[in-house]
Amino acid sequence: MVSSTGTSSKSAAARQRLLAAALEAFAAKGFNATTTRDIANGAKMSSAAVYVHFRxxxxxxxxxxxxxxxxxxxxxxxxxxxxxxxxxxxxxxxxxxxxxxxxxxxxxxxxxxxxxxxxxxxxxxxxxxxxxxxxxxxxxxxxxxxxxxxxxxxxxxxxxxxxxxxxxxxxxxxxxxxxxxxxxxxxxxxxxxxxxxxxxx
Missing domain, CATH: 1.10.357.10 (Tetracycline Repressor, domain 2)
Structure with missing residues (x-):
């Protein structure tokens, strides 16, 4: 069984990875030219993962x-x-x-x-x-x-x-x-x- 604390910690870590990847992508390509796939790839996560953590x-x-x-x-x-x-x-x-x-x-x-x-x-x-x-x-x-x-x-x-x-x-x-x-x-x-x-x- 995974504790709620462990799940919360993993979720927070995933959010931070996505934020870091988004920062790099936005800086390199600009917001409008950046896709959610760019962000997911930068975080080494699936495209669907972006919408798990961010609307x-x-x-x-x-x-x-x-x-x-x-x-x-x-x-x-x-x-x-x-x-x-x-x-x-x-x-x-x-x-x-x-x-x-x-x-x-x-x-x-x-x-x-x-x-x-x-x-x-x-x-x-x-x-x-x-x-x-x-x-x-x-x-x-x-x-x-x-x-x-x-x-x-x-x-x-x-x-x-x-x-x-x-x-x-x-x-x-x-x-x-x-x-x-x-x-x-x-x-x-x-x-x-x-x-x-x-x-x-």
Missing amino acids: SKEELLFELSEAGHRRILDVIDDVDDASAPPAARLRAVISAFTGHHAREHVGGRVVNYELAALAPEHLDTVMELRREITRRVRAIVDAGIAAGDFDVADAQATTNAMLSMGIDVARWYRPEKGLSPEEMGRFYADLATRMVGVRDR
Whole structure:
């Protein structure tokens, strides 16, 4: 007899295999060009197995997108110290944010550039997570302005620009060329502090 715990564990493992295969396939071919057979083959499972664990190809994309954006919020929370000076907070957050998109560039391409393929209710969920990411970085920019440390003409536009340049790293970054993820993070943190009028002393 197979215990319910054992069955649940096998089901969770199968879901993870399918999610990993979907991530690779979506990154390589795009959501629309990827078939459920591509995903099943990547997971070394039957095509029918996809529908045992997921209702649709779109549901796979949604789970990847939601988890990816929640991970970014965790990355921000892990490094942001609200008691630190705004410039130090901004450097820490943009460095971690950019480094994450370099390190997880395959997933980053999927969760950021396949949003149009999500069902409306799923898109709403992911967009709220994106707005929360923006709110957290905007709060740092606002704190720097209030403290007189940042010289910014438009706080929202500046926030959007910093986040956009960090996200875009996932589109073109390749680990075998150029800077490491950590070096990319530091480089973009330097750019971000210059964008808000902070200069190294």
